[in-house]
Amino acid sequence: MANLNLKATQENTYDAIVIGSGVTGGWAAKELTEKGLKVIMLERGRNLDHVTGYENATKPPWEFRYNGKLTEEQKAAHPKLARDYPYNEMTESYWMDDADSLYKEVKRFDWYRPNIVGGKSILWGRQSYRLSDIDFEANAKEGIAVDWPIRYKDIAPWYSYVEKHVGISGEKLGLPQLPDSEFLAPMEMFCVEKEVRKRIEKNFPGRTMTIGRVANLSEAKKEQMGIGRAPCQYRAKCNLGCPYGAYFSTQSCTLPPAAKTGLLTLRPDSVVTNLIYDENTKRATGVRVVDSVSMDVRVYHAKIVFVCASAMASAAILLNSTSNRFPNGLGNDSEQLGHNLMDHHFRTGAGGQWEGDLDKYYYGRRNNGIYIPRYRNIGNDKRDYLRGFGYQGGGRRGNWMHNVAELSFGADYKKEATEPGPWSMGLGGFGETLPYYENKMYLDPKDTDKWGMPLVVFDAEYHENEFKMREDMANDAAEMLEAAGVKNVRINKGESFMGMAIHEMGTARMGRDPKTSVLNANNQVHDVPNVFVTDGACMTSASCVNPSLTYMALTARAAAFAVSELKKKNI
Known part of the structure; x- marks a missing residue:
């Protein structure tokens, strides 16, 4: 990464500012620089070098003092995290401390904020799925919230x-x-998953089970190898950082x-507090x-500015960017900024034991599972x-701990x-949450953090629609597994609380009308055309699939x- 200028330069004027370095910030930086713009990327977290920065990624398990668990002292110091x-224990250094990531809850909200x-x-979990026109059209057809200003054909290319750049196996x-x-x-399904798939699809026409669509390279193409990436090593240590790319x-x-x-100039340790508006x-x-x-203040x-700080942080920055023209x-x-907060609800499903196939195992540690796409409220199905919802899950074999309770000993025990x-x-369900204005x-x-940012207050919860859906998520899972022969x-x-799925969306939604939305069809702030928001804040509805792939495409x-x-001098 020698080409990155990690030090603040004397020059403080750029063609584009990108706020945030996550999924969308990275894509904004790549696309804008490749199109010839001089870009500064501002990241509030510390620098994390590729390969050498992933300190725990290559450690053997015995080098972790608590095998990944937290001590009581750590829990007390980080009650929300x-x-x-x-x-x-293994990922602790990647997250902001609770003492720095202060926020308030009218209702419980789990806000996980990286510091890197x-x-x-x-x-991230790397599950990567496209939204469909069923998703883009749902609000309009059902009279919910506002209509998406785009359709599948607009984003499909x-x-x-x-x-093609990311690499999605599926x-x-x-x-x-x-x-x-x-x-x-x-990626290959395990023997149990293959058999369960056959039986589910036989007993429940219209329901399909497939291997998860995941942003892990099952094979490395020329484009991926050209930037130093290699195929997945099946180590199941993805959340520690992948030195293989x-x-x-x-x-x-x-x-x-x-x-x-x-x-590109990358500047870590940079807390963006607000945008500056010229009336x-x-x-x-x-x-x-x-x-x-250092607590120094810079401008x-x-x-143009791309706001890609995450759904919550982006909304907070915009809300804090007040002026005579925009007092709120x-x-x-x-008045939609901060409202329509969504997250997927999950943590409900079913599981059981599979008899037989004890002579079969699998290669490596596949950090991926199966997926059952949505089938409720599609076609003639009406609930x-x-x-609706989809399922993630999979089969696995137990480890040596199944024998801990036995009283045997000697060679046979060993x-x-x-x-x-x-x-x-x-099977565990992931369900769609509707965009409620009151979820905000x-x-x-009055209260601010140590960098002067007002604290975010969360007031959001799941509603009756989600709770009804959760009944089906649990019962359908059990019904399918039993029909498949699982014992x-x-x-x-x-329990599932807002924020827990870490799929926050909707706080600066896209729409057709400036009176009812924050962004237009091109992710521009309606009345400030040189500001773009392309992270989860822009989502008009949530679908039931993991959203990160959609953020990338929109960015x-x-x-x-x-x-x-810019070339047309329109912004």
Whole structure:
């Protein structure tokens, strides 16, 4: 990464500013620099070098003192981060401390904020699916919220564009509710999964089970190898950072080509507090930044600004960008900024045991599972709720711990302890959340963090529609597994709170009318045409599929539009 200028330069004016270095920030930097723009990327987190920065990625398990678990002291010091699995001994250094990531909750909200260059692109689950016209048309057909200003045909070429660079392994299905991608070879299903698939599809026509569509290279094409990437090593350590570049991350996929242009300046430790608006030109002229270490304040100027800080952080920055023209936040004439907050609801499904196949195992540690696409409220299927859900899950064999409770000893015990346990199979639903205006985040009028940013306050929850859907998510999973021959099936109805799925969306939604939305069809702020928001904040509805691939496609599309408009001197 020698081409990256990591030090602040004397020059503080650029063609473009990119706020955030995650999935969308990386794509914005790549696309804008490759199109000839001089870009500064501002990231609030510390620098994280590719390969050498992933300190835990190549450590053997015995070098971790607590095998990835948290101590009681760590839990006490991080009461919010410690609520769920993303924060653990192995990934602790990637997340912001609770003491720095202050926020308030009217209702519980789990906000996971990375503190590194690359953001959640280092830590994400990599499941990559396209939205369909069923998703883009749903709001309009059902009279929910506002209509998307785009349709599948508008974004389909951009899905293909980013997929060829990212590398998505998966299987073509030809389903209208889940359009196929530009696929690398699919990862192989385990023997149990193959059999369960046959039986589900036989007993439930219209339901399909496939291998997960994942941004891990099952094979490396010329384009991927050209930027230093290699095929997946099946180590199942993706959340620690991949030194092989086998999955999509900013460091492995979008920073290298951006750096190669010589037009990118990366500035970590840079907390963007607000955009600066010029009431004469009706444009944003730049951003105000607080150095997270020195606390120095700087201002950077640019012709265009891409706000890619994450759904929550982007909305917070816009809400904090007040002026005479926009007293309630930049581009917030509609009063929609911060509202319509969405996240997928999950943690409900079923699992059980699979008898037999004890002579079969699998190669490596496949960090991917199976996927069952949405089938509810499609075609003639009508439920007492709107939208639908998909399933993620898979089969696995138990480990040596299945034998801990046994009283045997000696050679036979030792032999048995080296053999894997029986197979199990599970399905967990991911359901769509509707865009409710009352689900919101806003800025506290008094309290700020140590960098002067007002604290975010969350007031959002799941509603009756989601709770009705969750009943089907649990019962359908059990029904399918039982029909497939899985034994001792148990339903799991765990709790799911907003933010927990880390698929936050909707706080600066796209729409056709400036009176009811923040962004237009090109991800431009309606009344500030040189500001673009392309992360999860822009989503008008949530679908039920993992959203990151859509963010990438929208970012590449918006970057192409922005450069075209710059050349035409329209912005």
